[in-house]
Amino acid sequence: MRIGLLTAITFVMFSAIACKHVNQDPSRSKIIFGETDFVKVDSMGSSIPANYRNLIHAIGYLDSGCTVSHIGNGLVLTAAHCLSNDELFPDNPEQCLRGRSIQFGIFKDGVKGPKATCIKFLYGERNINRDVALLYVENWPNDKIDVELENKPAPDTTITLFSHPDGRPLEWSKDCSLIPVKYCSFKDAFAFMCDSEPGSSGSLLLSANTATPKALGVLRGPSDEGDKNCASRITANQASDKFKFYLKKYGVL
Numbered sequence: 001m002r003i004g005l006l007t008a009i010t011f012v013m014f015s016a017i018a019c020k021h022v023n024q025d026p027s028r029s030k031i032i033f034g035e036t037d038f039v040k041v042d043s044m045g046s047s048i049p050a051n052y053r054n055l056i057h058a059i060g061y062l063d064s065g066c067t068v069s070h071i072g073n074g075l076v077l078t079a080a081h082c083l084s085n086d087e088l089f090p091d092n093p094e095q096c097l098r099g100r101s102i103q104f105g106i107f108k109d110g111v112k113g114p115k116a117t118c119i120k121f122l123y124g125e126r127n128i129n130r131d132v133a134l135l136y137v138e139n140w141p142n143d144k145i146d147v148e149l150e151n152k153p154a155p156d157t158t159i160t161l162f163s164h165p166d167g168r169p170l171e172w173s174k175d176c177s178l179i180p181v182k183y184c185s186f187k188d189a190f191a192f193m194c195d196s197e198p199g200s201s202g203s204l205l206l207s208a209n210t211a212t213p214k215a216l217g218v219l220r221g222p223s224d225e226g227d228k229n230c231a232s233r234i235t236a237n238q239a240s241d242k243f244k245f246y247l248k249k250y251g252v253l
Helices: 005-018 238-249
Strands: 059-062 066-072 075-078 102-104 119-126 131-137 158-163 171-179 189-192 204-207 215-222 229-233
Touching: 066 215, 075 215, 119 238, 131 215, 158 215, 189 215
Parallel strands: none
Antiparallel strands: 059 066, 059 102, 066 075, 075 131, 119 131, 158 171, 158 204, 171 189, 189 229, 204 215, 215 229
């Protein structure tokens, strides 16, 4: 499938600010609010709240330099800008992406989970609305993160973020607040104030004020001003039907 000039330009812009493996402007790729809040996570989750501990083994690191998350039965979410054009628009979606791998469960105590070496692209959007990719992997972890498919986050929602900042073992950015969406120029977005670094792109923003956190969005990158973080809603409008199709097909719904 051919893509337009605007899409290609958009890809270059997002890749340059958010992925570790691309030359970056550091002032736009590391977003720290006040003191650095990253907390190193071990395989037991001893440094994080108890209601997050069942989620951490579902998080992995894509070798292109982004965080990914398992949402059940081999389905994985990340940001679309973490993939190349050829990977986003494969000739045969049922083929494994050439040379790509995901290492799940990378922790500070040296423990590692399963490694997925067959990654298949199912669906993605990289445009003015969303920056989200849905993948299928073989050899997935036992743990998963549930996804909120319907609603926009309420303005008073507290969220939390786990990622692999700068490619390090899993770290927690603690809980943080949503801020007015005006800071994000693209549609179907929300802005927030959890810390991130290159490598955090593609991580899921989780609801922090519920007993079982759910994914609300996918970290896309800095705001236009470069001093806020923006996330894509996972589904909206037509995308909801497409995501639900695959969730049903793979038995997640």
